[in-house]
Amino acid sequence: MGLIKKIVTWGRTKSPWVLHFNTGACNACDIEIIAALTPRYDLERFGVLLKGSPRHADVLLCSGPVTRQIGDRLKRIYDQMPEPKFVVAVGTCACSGGVFKGCYNIESGIDQVLPVAAYIPGCPASPKAIIDAVVKLLKSLEES
Amino acid sequence: MGQAIYNILVFPGLFFLILFGWAAEFIDRKIYARGQKRVGPPWYQPVADFIKLAAKEDIVPEEASATSFKLMPLIAMASAVTAFFYIPLWTTEALFSFYGDIIVVMYLLTIPTLTFFLGGWYSRSLYSTIGAMRTLTQLFAYEVPLFVVILASALLANTWSLSEITKFYALHPHLWIFNLLGFGIGIIALLGKLEKGPFDIPEAETEIVAGSFTEYGGRLLAFFRLTLDIEVIVGASLLAAVFLPFGLNLTPAIGFVIYIIKVLFIVILLAVLRTILARFRIDQMLDFCWRYLAPLAFIQILINLLVKGLLLR
Numbered sequence: 001m002g003l004i005k006k007i008v009t010w011g012r013t014k015s016p017w018v019l020h021f022n023t024g025a026c027n028a029c030d031i032e033i034i035a036a037l038t039p040r041y042d043l044e045r046f047g048v049l050l051k052g053s054p055r056h057a058d059v060l061l062c063s064g065p066v067t068r069q070i071g072d073r074l075k076r077i078y079d080q081m082p083e084p085k086f087v088v089a090v091g092t093c094a095c096s097g098g099v100f101k102g103c104y105n106i107e108s109g110i111d112q113v114l115p116v117a118a119y120i121p122g123c124p125a126s127p128k129a130i131i132d133a134v135v136k137l138l139k140s141l142e143e144s
Numbered sequence: 145m146g147q148a149i150y151n152i153l154v155f156p157g158l159f160f161l162i163l164f165g166w167a168a169e170f171i172d173r174k175i176y177a178r179g180q181k182r183v184g185p186p187w188y189q190p191v192a193d194f195i196k197l198a199a200k201e202d203i204v205p206e207e208a209s210a211t212s213f214k215l216m217p218l219i220a221m222a223s224a225v226t227a228f229f230y231i232p233l234w235t236t237e238a239l240f241s242f243y244g245d246i247i248v249v250m251y252l253l254t255i256p257t258l259t260f261f262l263g264g265w266y267s268r269s270l271y272s273t274i275g276a277m278r279t280l281t282q283l284f285a286y287e288v289p290l291f292v293v294i295l296a297s298a299l300l301a302n303t304w305s306l307s308e309i310t311k312f313y314a315l316h317p318h319l320w321i322f323n324l325l326g327f328g329i330g331i332i333a334l335l336g337k338l339e340k341g342p343f344d345i346p347e348a349e350t351e352i353v354a355g356s357f358t359e360y361g362g363r364l365l366a367f368f369r370l371t372l373d374i375e376v377i378v379g380a381s382l383l384a385a386v387f388l389p390f391g392l393n394l395t396p397a398i399g400f401v402i403y404i405i406k407v408l409f410i411v412i413l414l415a416v417l418r419t420i421l422a423r424f425r426i427d428q429m430l431d432f433c434w435r436y437l438a439p440l441a442f443i444q445i446l447i448n449l450l451v452k453g454l455l456l457r
C-alpha cells in the first residue's frame with residue numbers, strides 16, 4: 001500500500017496541469033502568469049502544462065480579488081475539477097484584496113470563497129515567484 | 145496458448161506498445177520543445193502524466209450518457225492494439241494474418257477516431273460537440289488519401305494481406321522507390337489521423353478548449369491519451385511495413401533494431417512537421433486534402449499500375 005501511495009504522489013508532483021482563471025484582476029497578474037508559461041521560463045521542465053478545461057486541471061491559478069459577480073463562477077469552476085485539486089492565489093489582490101480591500105463589490109481574497117493551498121504576494125507577482133510557489137506547493141505535497 | 149497470451153499481452157503486444165508509445169510521446173514533446181528553444185520535459189513525463197491521471201477522480205457529466213461515456217476510451221484502446229497484431233514488424237510475418245487483413249487494419253485504425261467523435265458527442269458539452277463534428281469532418285478529408293496510397297502499394301504487390309505485401313517487397317527490394325510519393329501522402333494523412341501538428345483542428349486549445357476530450361478527466365482521459373500514444377506506434381508501424389520494407393530477412397535482433405529505427409524516423413518526422421507548421425482552419429484542411437492530397441494519391445495508383453504493367457510482366 002505504501003509503495004502505491006508513493007508512486008501516485010510521485011506522479012502528482014511531476015505532472016501538475018494548471019488552469020488559469022481571472023477573478024477580477026487588473027490583468028497585470030494574468031500577464032505575469034502567461035509570461036511564466038512562455039518558452040523563456042519553460043515550465044514544461046517541471047511537467048506543468050496549461051490546460052483549457054477544468055476537468056483536466058490539477059492546480060487552479062487565480063488572480064484578482066474575486067468580485068461579487070465572479071464568486072459563483074469561481075466556485076462552479078472549482079467544483080468541475082476532479083480531486084485532488086489545489087488553488088493558488090497569484091498576486092496581492094488574490095491573497096487579501098490588495099489595493100481593492102474593503103471595496104463594496106469584492107470578497108477580498110480567494111480564501112473567502114475557496115480553500116487556498118499557496119499564496120503568492122506581489123503586485124504583480126513575478127514569474128519567478130509563481131514558479132517558486134508551484135515548486136514549494138509540490139514539495140509540501142511530497143512531504144505530506 | 146501460453147505463447148499467444150504472452151505475445152498479446154507482453155511482447156510484441158500491449159506492454160511493449162505502451163512503453164514504446166510513451167517513448168514516442170517523450171521524443172515528440174522533446175523535439176517540439178527544442179524547436180521553441182526550450183529544455184522540454186524530462187524522460188519520465190508521459191509515465192508521470194499517466195499515473196497522475198489514473199489516480200484522479202472520475203467525473204461523468206450529469207447530461208452525458210454514462211455507459212457510452214465510460215466505454216469509449218476502452219473501445220478506442222482495444223481496437224488500436226488489435227490492429228497492431230496484423231502488421232508485420234521485423235519479419236515478413238505478422239503475429240496473425242489472413243487474406244484481406246489490410247482492410248481490417250485500416251478499419252480498426254478508424255475506430256479510435258469514431259470513439260473520439262462519439263465520446264465528444266455523448267458528453268453533451270458545447271465544446272466537445274464542436275470538437276466531435278470537426279473530428280468527423282477531418283476524418284473524411286484524410287481517410288481517402290490514406291486508404292488509396294496503402295491500397296496502391298497492395299496493388300503493386302497483388303495481394304490483400306499485409307504479410308504478403310512485405311514478403312513481396314522483400315523479394316523485390318528496389319520497388320519501394322515507386323512508393324515514395326505514397327509515403328509522403330501517408331505521413332501527412334497520419335498527422336490528420338493522430339490529430340497532430342497542422343491538423344490538430346479537432347482539439348484546438350485556443351478555440352474549443354480541448355475538443356472532444358473537454359469533459360473527460362481522470363482515468364478515462366488517461367486511457368484516451370494512451371490510445372493516442374499507441375496509435376502513433378501502430379500508424380508508424382503500418383507505414384513502415386508498407387512503404388519502408390528494409391531489413392526484413394535478417395536475424396530477429398538486427399531486424400528489431402531496424403524496425404525501431406524505422407518507427408522512430410517516422411515519429412521524428414511527425415514531430416518536426418508538428419513543430420514547424422501552424423494550425424490550418426478546418427475548411428483549409430478539407431480543401432488541401434481533396435484538392436491536392438487525393439489527386440496525388442490517385443497518381444500513385446497510376447504509377448503503380450504502370451510499374452506493374454511494364455516492369456513486372
Ligand code: SF4
Nearest residue numbers: 026028091092093123
Ligand atoms: S496584485 Fe496588483 S497587479 Fe495583480 S491583479 Fe492586483 S492590482 Fe493587479
